[in-house]
Amino acid sequence: MIVHMIGNAHIDPVWLWRWQAGVDEALASFRSAADRCDEYPEFVYTRGEAWLFEQVEKIDPELFERVWRHVKEGRWHITGGQYLQPDLNAPTEIGLRRQILRGRRYFEQCFGVSPKVGYNVDSFGHPATLPDILADFGYEGYVFHRPAAHQVELPAQTFRWRGSGGGEVIGFRIAPAYVTRTDDLYGQITIALDAADRNLGHTMCFYGVGNHGGGPTKGNIEYILKNRHSFPDAELRFSTPQAFFDAISDRREDLPVVTEELQRTFPGCYSVMHDVKQEQRLGEHLLDQSERIVENLVEDENEKRDLLGRIDVAWDDLLFTAFHDILAGTSIPAAWRSVRAMQGRARIVGEEVAVEATRRWARRALPPVNQQQIVVLNPDEGPWEGLVEHEPYLDFDAWGNRWLSDTGGGPVDFQLIQPEAGAHVERMIFPASIPARGHAQILVRDDEPPALWKPLTDLEASPDHISNAHLRADLDNSGIRALTVDGRNPLGGGGMRLHLREDHTDTWTFHTNRFDGPVSGVFEGEGWVVEESGPLRARVRLDGTLGGSRVRWTLTLHRDDARLRVGIEVNFNERFELLQMPVHLADPPARRTDGLAGGQVDRAPGPTEWPVQGWSRVDVAGGQLALVTADAYSLSGDGDLWQWTLLRSPRMAWGGGEPLVYGGRDWHTDQGPHAFEFVLLTGESLDEIALRATARQQAQPPILFDRYEGMDRPPWGNSPPRGLWLEAEERAFADGRLPELKDSFEAGAARPLFEKTEQDREG
Template identity: 35%
Template sequence: MKTIVHVVFHAHLDPVWLWPWTAGIDEALATCRSACERLDANPDAIFTQGEAWVYDVVERTDPGLFARIKAHAEAGRWALTGGWWIQPDCNVPGGRGLQQQIAIGKAYFQSRFGAFPETAFNVDSFGHAATLPELMTEAGQKYYVMMRPQEHEMELPGRVFRWRGYADGPEVLVFRVRGSYNARELDEARYRTCLDDLPAGVGHTMCFAGLGDHGGGPTERLIQQVREARNAYPDLGIRFSSPDRFFAEVEKARDQLPLVVGELQHHAIGCYTVHRPVKLGCRRGEHRLLQAETALANDPAPSQETAPALQKAWQAVCFHQFHDTMGGTCLPSAYRYVDGQLGGVEATVDETVSLALRRLMAGLPDCEHQRVVVWNPSDCAFDDMLEFEPWLGHRVWAEAHRLVDEEGKIVPHQTALPEALSHRPAPGRLAFRLQLDPGELRALYLMPVSGAPPAEPLPSRAGQLEVPGFASVSRVGMTLGGLTFPLPELRLINDPSDTWSHGIDRYAEGGGRASWGEPQLTESGPVFSEFTQSGRIGSSDVLRQIRVHAGQAMVEIRLRVDWNERNRVLKLVLPCAGFAPTTRVDGIPGAHLERALDGTERPLRDWILLANQDDGHLGVLSPEVYAVDATPERVRWTLLRSPQMAWHDPHPGGRLDGRYTDRGEHDFCFRFSTAEITPE
């Protein structure tokens, strides 16, 4: 019985990579024109293309070409696949960001073609989070085509398999592309390579061919090669096909296919952390757009222009989730466009939230005292520290002044150093902890309160802070809820790998340590205390601020790094051999996942939770840190890397005019806690 080889003509398009996004538009137009010409001239050929963004730019720039595409699609010869806005990085975006990636693409396909592809298609993404099967299933997708990690990076039980992110989660069928998603030539060796690792009972495979990026899809030569191969091999049946046609056949053997549970990793571990600005821009764009949507829903007099503007902003964020863009591997010149477009997202959100808040504030009653209005435009409850600088001119903060709530009760607070260095306006910053329900708006007041004694500050001195009964920290260690840990330390490690960190699954151990100056007590009050140290590691200046908060078994470490390294990686290392963790749970996009303590570099989303045999727990929040590796002896968070930009091994790199990534200042915040923490 013949094995059927489904030849899929395809063009993998990188809208941004070694060119700016404007060149991405040109390659999309050129590819679609070329594909239409091939289909016009070859009635038996089929072409496959995904990514809603590609169709959107064609529709907006060449309506005639778009009409030709629709005609071929209606005839069944232009196969719609993928359906997402672009092929994103599937490790670093948030869960809501990936939901939007799919939802925006789905809305586009349904509005233009009347259907959403059942096959998701991310052949070049650098690994796949365990949340993807659920996200795909929720959107109505049943199949998935991927390539990375490849065979040498992750062993899988078959080229075709059933995939669940979690043992009890939804399931999709997956095909892992063999070798490449592009090909300039087709021959017997290419066809037979695609038979590797087919599960027993599966008589079908896919073979991808076509020129990608600026190439234009299938060539006349490729089309003729398929025709010549149709009946050339006694054990193979070669046919023009598409992913949907392939999965329709494989679906019949679903029960015979092996099952894979968990994330699909790893490929290009450097992409988790390299070029941090784009990761911050997309992350903040996701969070701020969610705030803007809440603001719009609560705005008493919204502008009709706001909703379309937010939709456009979401498209920009989803576009820059593209795996090369968010993965940090593009040209420096290409990132200038990226930064500008993500800045536009921030500006849109700022205007939406700020104007909505002022319209809501117009309904507050008049008050003779200065108000501090706090709004939580979110679907999550808020319980944390807030810092705010009220402007009182140059008047002195009166000793009797207090921050009070709507009922006149004093809100515990303290005054802290202002941001400005030119002078010190009173009272500087106000720091206070507040709880707000989702969408809640509260008004606090600055007013004199007679007979209110000042609150006692937390015990503190330079290099030693304490919250009695909760936490203490010094320049060498910290105690949280009865558990003691060394203070985490910075380590600077040689990193000869390329921009992607191809060929490795972890970075070296050891590395140089930071040298620190004497600690200074910079804040002391009833709400929080802080000491600050300046230091140096390698060629980079560093600053760390260590805080404790009243009533919390938590130590906060803020780091500022003025990064000036070449071919180095910076890690924050927490020795934990005394704690002896036995299990580990990491945040991932939209969920969490238990992972092995094996020292492999893994993508991280927001937090990690460690537990030991004595039921001890240590949770660490690190919201703008994107990778971690852990063993029973230590946890290492990857802060920064400094390869040259857009350098791909085996090319030598090291050019004199090459730019190194992430130069300049970067801020990080870590919170270590042993309170009752759950992944939720």
């Protein structure tokens, strides 16, 4: 048996420290490893993660030169090929692919190497679609540690891991760990041999001290040199993961095939630190959309190169914040300010690129129309159809008799809804049907609308139900009591609710795979209120308190649309509690399929908590039911209960117990405001590809913006309503000037731009 001894250091850029300390541990670990390479000619060091190399290159060029030389000599082996070792459950498919693209580009440019062994030794679970992604990039092997043997039983330590799409790599689960604590390696090697397949003739054993940098010690190396043949029927050999996989490549057909996801590791990480996960998900979608905009709309190659380069730089921030101890939500309070700043920096770059590319394109490509226009742009690869919202700038004028048309003059239905500002900004919704990578120009008109034009509707809304021709939701003060679709109610007696559940597990939830604490509170609202009643959209709202948290439910139906939109806003103020959305089904589903990055997986029923991305679908009597969301990432399905975990509130970076010096000050996760949007779909057959498209378009909606050939004045021209007069107009009119203001004066004072509040009046 050849034992491939893999010298490595475990480097977490962020965890129980901030990223600045991560830079320091990288510098120290690289220096130590370079010293060991200088001192021991047979020693080989293994290191991945391009971000670490970049820090050394920027800060200590002399050390980087030493590393470069060791790589060229074959003494320093680059593995993994990613930017960092990310969380693998929360990032989008494009985020996971970008990790590899960015890392490989760096290693190819700096060292001329392109690693073919995936290396995520500390990530908390591995989705069923990961082998497909790895195989697409030509990876041959994959090294991981979690889930451990007590969490997921595998037929062998080394196996063929086949993805849900058919892609395949050879997987290797590390035993017993990727780090050591002492110079003596007897226990580490013995356990590695116990876990190995003797018939294979090869295994790996990882060594190197420290969990905040570090690496192989002189004592480790000398132990290996001294004990090369001290273990029965085994030879210790300084080696690399690539050498191990090369050695067993001709035994591939002898290896067992595993087609399951490598999951059920630390389920608390699937939902904790919701705002960071949400911003990561939406940020990745934004950069993906911005890149698509540039590729589709920008013709000038220099401009395209500049914009795509800025997107690449923005991705570096999101690739860093995808690191497993960041995106899994397990870092200390002091780390989060920088994390949020990085996510925000990436977001604003995505927004800037989208604005520049779309406005330049509009100026160049759209036909001139001497009217105010709303441009609706669909950058997606598929057609988009639905309602869009917009607030056209009207120079503080009221909407009045304005109407919408297409460029051919055909009227476009619209509905005025509440704007975000308190006054003098109008917001509307209108239907749009936009082809893939297409656009529409909608005109805001102030001439006479067509006679007999009135939008039709099938919507109804009241405090006890909301419905259209396809679906009816019956309501009570706890949520959705019943759902009627084609004469059937897929919900059970419990309906669709919100509740709090006691959760005294640690930040990771180390010691269980489920949340089974008692329910401590069920949401009871103050009565549903009709917010909108059509003709295009109906909306009802339920406000109330759950525990110490303020909660708002919003249900929305569109005209002639079978999809029910469920919005949840919560100002979370709990400790050691979960916020969950239980959906009680009429019967246990025959099948449940959950979305993943780049695909989906069927999961067995039971109380186990699972990560989910984008959507989940259950097979119920008469058809299927699906929930699509970019905002919730954890669920379980036990019997007739389809339950989503929305928020958690353990202490931050807490594994249980208290620090040696403890003053009673605690920091809990997920405090403050959070928002969730779900789309509930029903049908005889809800196709996976269509569900993935719905999830993508929910996170990447059409882009809307105003466009003018010149700033048209509102219909009142040079005679603004009295409520919009400024001091200059008041003085000019009082002095007999601006006679055109007479009609406005005689019409009386319209609503002023900003009204006094009661406090102002009292003052």
